[in-house]
Amino acid sequence: MKRRDALRGALAAGTAGPGLAAALSATRHDVDAALAAHRSSTDLGFWDSTAERYGHGYHGQSPAEVLAGLLDDFAELGVRLSEPQTVKARTALCHVTGRMAGMVAIVLHDLGHHREAHRWFGTASRAAEQSGDALLHAWVLAREAMVPLNYGAPQAAAELAGRARHLAGRRPSAAAALAAAVSSRALAAAGHREEARQAVADVEHMAERLAPEQRADTWFGYPAQKHHVHLSQALTLLGETDRAYETQRRALELSRTPSLMTRALIALDTATCKAQDGDREAAAHLATRTYTDLPTVYRTGLTRTRALALHRKLPTDTPGRTTLGETLETVA
Known part of the structure; x- marks a missing residue:
């Protein structure tokens, strides 16, 4: 309860400053320590549904509000992760931890806390690796690549996105499509125009072949609107303005309330x-x-x-x- 109160107090004081940084760091370190141990089980169904609920994005809430809820639940998840578990249950809980930590990192990135976002993506990556889910690991790396991409290091972003593409493989999936989309933006920003155009072609080819569940409008899916938002920036960076205007129009059309x-x-x-x-x-x-x-x-x-x-x-x-x-x- 004291940890939760500290987190909420720091968030109430604003999304910048030493109080929030200390609370974020303490919460993340607790989970990192738990990931290093091999213990067991808890109510996996509850945590899976919790991660699914947050996966639907902001839905009218501010990033700070979503971050407050995520950190509140994540503090409890860290406790559960350190409890005795079967190997199977721990694997499943690591999968949830990877998703939850990844979403914390996404919100921190959107709020401009890019260094802290990198740290949380690191936690998400370790959890995803321990879960054995290569697609989740690829999703984390593709999402992490957006941090250097959006904060002035496109070459580093291209390298991270390339690792994500390797992990995801060539079979159409939401993670593979996201990795290709981020790669196209990073390569374009870094001046690798031909490689960027190939990545655009790859993601367009893949987006047409995704299964319905892979197109879910969540942080873990690759819906048509998200596809056009990514393409908008890739084509803008490439200077292909006619195509960019069209994909911007489609991005807005595909959501009644973007x-x-x-x-x-x-x-x-x-x-x-x-x-x-x-x-x-x-x-x-x-x-x-x-x-x-x-x-x-x-x-x-x-x-x-x-x-x-x-x-x-x-x-x-x-x-x-x-x-x-x-x-x-x-x-x-």
């Missing part, structure tokens, strides 16, 4: 395409409006990184560029 994060990222891709097509003033105004319209909790992490990247690419004499820069400073 999340605030998804809508903002697509709009920022559209702004970048406009800049590449020569309409730099419209690009600056669209990016400014998109970022300003976001609630405060969404003006951090990925959306800020994407908007800053566009700001840096715009020539200094672009009308509206100064306003975009001021907006990024004042609403951060």
Whole structure:
């Protein structure tokens, strides 16, 4: 109970600062220690359903709210993991731990805590490896690759995504499709244009052949909307603006209520395409409006990184560029 109270207190104080960092680190280290032991069983059905529930994403909740719930349950999961278990039960619990730790890492990444996200992906990777599920391990690595991809290290992202693709194999699966999609974005960002185009072709081929359960609209599935969101950035980075505009339109059409994060990222891709097509003033105004319209909790992490990247690419004499820069400073 004291650990839960500490976590909730740190989160109530905000998503940045030493209190949250200490609480995150202590919770993760407890689970890492439990993963190093070989003990046994608990209510696996409950934990499996808990991971499935969180896997549906934000659903109108802010990232901070989702993180609070995940950490609350994860603290208890760490206790369960250290209890005596059969080998079979421990394997199943490691599988749940990999999923839960991976989701904590995703939310931390979205909030801009990329170093802490890397640490939690490390925990998720160890748990996935101990579970023996290569596809879960591939999913963790593909998700982890998004951290360096979105925070300025595309070559490192390409290497992580390449490892994920190797683990997932060539058989169509949600993990394999995600790994190929992230690879296409990383390769494009790193300037490996032909390899990026091949990765785009690979993921398009694979997406058409996924089984229905692999297309589930969760963090673990690869639904059509997610496919188009990934393609949007890959094609934007490649400068193929006509195809990028079309995939952005499809991404919005495929969801009646796209999340605030998804809508903002697509709009920022559209702004970048406009800049590449020569309409730099419209690009600056669209990016400014998109970022300003976001609630405060969404003006951090990925959306800020994407908007800053566009700001840096715009020539200094672009009308509206100064306003975009001021907006990024004042609403951060």
